[in-house]
Structures are given as C-alpha cells and as structure tokens.
Amino acid sequence: MNPAPNRPVQAGAVTGIWPDLPARQQPSWPDEAEAERVRERLGQFPPLVFAEECDTLRDQLAGASRGESFVLQAGECAETFDQVTAANIRDRVGVLLQMAAVLTYGAGLPVVKVGRIAGQFGKPRSQDTETRDGVELPTYRGDMVNGFPFDEASRLHDPDRMLEAYNASASTLNLVRAWVSGGYADLENMVTWGAGTPRTEAVRQYDEVTEGVARALRFNRAIGVDSPLFHSTTVFASHEALVLDYERPLTRIDSRTGLPYATSGHFLWAGERTRHPDEAHIDFLARVMNPVGVKLGPTTSADDVRRLVDRLDPDRTPGRLTFITRMGAGVIREALPPIVEAVQALGAAPLWLTDPMHGNTFTSASGHKTRHFDDVVDEVRGFFEVHGALGTVPGGVHVELSGNDVTECIGGVVPVLEGDLGQRYESPCDPRLNRNQSLELALLVAQMLRESDPTGGVS
Ligand SMILES: O=C[C@H](O)[C@H](O)COP(=O)(O)O
Numbered sequence: 001m002n003p004a005p006n007r008p009v010q011a012g013a014v015t016g017i018w019p020d021l022p023a024r025q026q027p028s029w030p031d032e033a034e035a036e037r038v039r040e041r042l043g044q045f046p047p048l049v050f051a052e053e054c055d056t057l058r059d060q061l062a063g064a065s066r067g068e069s070f071v072l073q074a075g076e077c078a079e080t081f082d083q084v085t086a087a088n089i090r091d092r093v094g095v096l097l098q099m100a101a102v103l104t105y106g107a108g109l110p111v112v113k114v115g116r117i118a119g120q121f122g123k124p125r126s127q128d129t130e131t132r133d134g135v136e137l138p139t140y141r142g143d144m145v146n147g148f149p150f151d152e153a154s155r156l157h158d159p160d161r162m163l164e165a166y167n168a169s170a171s172t173l174n175l176v177r178a179w180v181s182g183g184y185a186d187l188e189n190m191v192t193w194g195a196g197t198p199r200t201e202a203v204r205q206y207d208e209v210t211e212g213v214a215r216a217l218r219f220n221r222a223i224g225v226d227s228p229l230f231h232s233t234t235v236f237a238s239h240e241a242l243v244l245d246y247e248r249p250l251t252r253i254d255s256r257t258g259l260p261y262a263t264s265g266h267f268l269w270a271g272e273r274t275r276h277p278d279e280a281h282i283d284f285l286a287r288v289m290n291p292v293g294v295k296l297g298p299t300t301s302a303d304d305v306r307r308l309v310d311r312l313d314p315d316r317t318p319g320r321l322t323f324i325t326r327m328g329a330g331v332i333r334e335a336l337p338p339i340v341e342a343v344q345a346l347g348a349a350p351l352w353l354t355d356p357m358h359g360n361t362f363t364s365a366s367g368h369k370t371r372h373f374d375d376v377v378d379e380v381r382g383f384f385e386v387h388g389a390l391g392t393v394p395g396g397v398h399v400e401l402s403g404n405d406v407t408e409c410i411g412g413v414v415p416v417l418e419g420d421l422g423q424r425y426e427s428p429c430d431p432r433l434n435r436n437q438s439l440e441l442a443l444l445v446a447q448m449l450r451e452s453d454p455t456g457g458v459s
C-alpha cells in the first residue's frame with residue numbers, strides 16, 4: 001500500500017445508525033459487559049485504512065468493471081494470529097505480486113491487487129458445533145472469535161480476541177504498506193517474490209515472465225524512461241464483514257464528506273450465509289461508503305440480486321458494488337446467466353468476480369476438506385464463457401491461497417494427490433491453493449484473458 005493520505009477521519013465510533021436487525025453467524029459472548037468494554041475500546045482506536053484510499057479503490061474497481069483492468073483478490077481463507085510474522089506476511093504478499101505480474105505480462109492489462117488480508121479473522125460456519133470422539137464443542141469461528149485447538153477453553157467465544165484481531169491487522173497492514181511501497185515490490189525484485197519455491201513448470205514459466213520484464217526495464221533505462229510505477233505498487237486490504245461487534249465500532253465519519261466509512265479494510269464483502277437483503281450485514285454495507293461486495297452462491301435468485309442492487313447501489317455508482325459468484329464448476333454455466341441478465345435489466349453494471357473455490361469443496365476419503373484444481377479452473381472458464389456470451393465483463397478472480405507449499409487442494413501440474421493431503425494440511429478452515437497451483441492458475445487465467453475480449457465488446 002502506498003502511504004496513506006494525511007486525511008483525518010473523526011475519532012470515535014459512529015453510533016446510533018445501526019438498526020436492530022437479525023444478524024446471522026454472530027459470536028455468543030459469555031460476558032456482555034466485557035463485550036461492551038471491547039466495543040468501546042475499538043471505537044477509540046485509530047482507523048486502519050483511510051476514506052480516500054477506499055475511494056481510490058472504488059475508482060479502480062470501476063475501471064475493472066469496464067474491462068480496463070483485472071482484479072486479483074486473494075489470500076487466506078482464515079488468517080490466524082500465529083501467522084502474523086514477517087516471513088509469513090512476505091510470502092503472502094509475494095504470491096500475490098507473482099500472480100499479478102503473470103496476469104499483467106500475459107494479458108497486457110493492469111491488475112488491481114486486493115489481499116484477503118489484515119482483517120480476515122472471522123469465519124461463518126455451516127454448523128454451530130463439532131463433535132470428535134463423542135465430545136461436542138463450538139466450531140472454530142476464526143481467531144477473532146475463538147481458538148482452533150479442540151478443547152473447551154479454546155473454543156469459548158472471547159471478545160478480547162477482537163482487540164487482538166485489530167492489533168494483528170494493524171501490524172500486518174503496516175508491513176504490507178512498507179513492503180509494497182519500499183522496495184520489495186520493485187520490478188527489479190521479481191526474482192525474490194517466489195524465493196524458495198520448488199522448481200516446477202509453473203515456476204519455469206514465471207521465470208520467463210521475470211526475464212521478459214527485466215528486458216523491458218533494461219530497454220526503458222537505456223532510453224531514459226523511468227517511473228515510480230516500476231518501483232512500488234498498491235495492495236488493498238479486504239475481508240468478509242462478518243463480526244458486527246468489530247465492524248461497527250471501526251466505522252468512522254470521513255471529515256471531507258461527513259459520510260461513514262468502514263475503516264477495518266478498504267473493501268468488505270458479505271458472505272453467502274449473511275447476504276440477506278433485509279438483515280444486518282447488508283444493512284451495514286449499505287451504510288458505509290467503501291466499495292463493497294456480496295458473494296453469490298448457486299441458490300441465488302434473480303430477485304435476490306435485484307434487491308441487493310437496490311440496497312447497496314441505488315445510485316449505480318461505478319465501482320461501488322462487486323458481485324463475487326461462487327456457483328460450483330458443475331452449475332455455473334446454468335446458474336450464472338439468469339443472475340447477470342437480471343442485473344443487466346436493472347441498468348446496473350457491478351464488477352463481476354469469480355470465486356472458484358467455495359462452490360467446489362468436498363471431503364476426501366481421508367476426511368480432509370479439499371478442492372480439485374481442475375474444478376477451480378473449470379469454474380473460471382465457465383465464468384469467462386458466460387460473460388463472453390452475455391457481453392458483460394469478467395472482471396477478476398477471488399481465490400484462497402497460501403504463500404507456502406501446502407497440500408490442501410488436489411491436482412495441479414505437479415499434482416497434489418488425494419493421499420498427499422495429510423502431508424502439509426495447515427489451514428484451520430478451507431483448503432488453499434499452494435504457491436505452484438496459484439502460479440499455474442494465474443498463467444491459465446492470463447491465457448483466458450488473452451482469448452477473451454475483456455471489455456465484453458463494450459469498448
Ligand atoms: O470460508 C468459508 C466458510 O467459512 C467455510 O467454507 C465454512 O465451512 P464449513 O462448511 O466447514 O463450516
């Protein structure tokens with residue numbers, strides 16, 4: 001991230017604008033007085049992001065919705081407090097920069113980089129409890145709410161964890177901002193972004209990209225051309241707006257406009273389980289001025305999307321609303337067209353992203369939650385096909401990945417086999433693409449972009 005503009009936002013939480021609506025997937029704090037103390041404390045903390053940065057991202061997302069750029073939104077399913085180390089943050093930023101470089105080089109399009117980072121600490125779950133060997137405990141709901149170890153004390157919901165989530169987000173963001181503006185993201189450093197990754201076909205192709213960029217830089221230098229854009233970039237922060245006791249106190253009034261902004265991240269989205277137009281999460285997103293997103297699963301109806309557009313983007317502001325579809329590879333080609341057509345009929349032009357992860361999860365024979373790389377690629381292909389056929393813009397991808405060599409998703413050119421899943425399965429929630437699978441996906445998406453008209457024929 002570039003240094004934040006020196007624009008003050010009013011200290012203290014915005015209160016009094018939150019109606020009492022049903023809110024799903026919320027923690028059950030055992031001690032309400034302690035929760036209130038934490039909410040008040042969060043309300044006094046400085047904002048993590050600035051309103052003007054959110055406006056910049058909104059404008060960039062508007063460009064992507066017109067096909068002028070492509071969005072890469074990627075990161076952990078669930079960030080954990082343990083991962084807040086320099087090495088881990090560097091690896092997460094590194095893989096994002098590598099994928100973005102492959103996409104830019106391969107497709108000739110600017111890439112808007114958005115991390116699932118510095119706030120992705122709350123998880124919605126399908127079940128409230130988990131049973132192991134006859135012992136039933138609350139499910140893990142992200143480090144912001146409870147702990148992953150399967151014991152009673154860890155699984156208790158603890159509001160003090162929201163303070164730790166804020167601090168973890170602040171230190172993550174601090175390092176990300178420093179790295180991407182201070183040298184690590186310099187195109188001269190491309191070779192270091194994937195340092196240590198085992199040498200595979202995807203890495204070999206990445207090395208070709210590195211060599212091509214180096215040649216272009218040498219040429220530019222020789223003719224006297226230089227630009228700050230060769231030496232730094234911007235990575236925006238995003239997460240699911242899930243735990244309202246965290247998000248509401250971090251909402252602040254922008255001193256320029258007098259309007260509320262969520263300051264826990266630049267871009268926030270509502271998940272598939274909390275996207276009900278009349279409930280608290282959509283109401284929260286409707287009240288803040290940030291660019292916002294909504295995940296849309298295979299059961300989404302045309303009426304759902306009409307109501308979401310009316311609630312979240314009544315003025316049809318370019319870049320304000322992103323729909324992140326996560327239909328499943330088997331159904332996207334049938335389920336997505338009616339949704340896109342319903343939105344087109346409203347005269348709305350949201351940014352469309354594909355999340356090819358969450359509709360393709362299954363449990364392996366070994367009991368691991370996993371996804372097959374081929375399904376991930378096939379859903380992205382279906383996304384391009386549907387938007388190509390309807391004349392709308394396939395604006396970007398949203399993926400869960402790790403900067404490390406984990407074995408959580410099956411497949412890839414150097415395949416992770418079903419029997420390998422236990423080797424390095426480290427995610428506390430959903431299976432992530434490893435570094436090689438992430439690079440391979442970026443190479444394939446660059447090819448799909450080259451083969452498609454990213455403007456959907458509108459320019
Ligand atoms: O990340 C997304 C959700 O939290 C996750 O897919 C839910 O998983 P579950 O079905 O195991 O609860």
Ligand SMILES: C=C(OP(=O)(O)O)C(=O)O
Nearest residue numbers: 077271272273295326358
């Ligand atoms: C919970 C998530 O996804 P969804 O809401 O689409 O299931 C997620 O992105 O981690």
Ligand SMILES: [Mn+2]
Nearest residue numbers: 077400429430
């Ligand atoms: Mn997930």
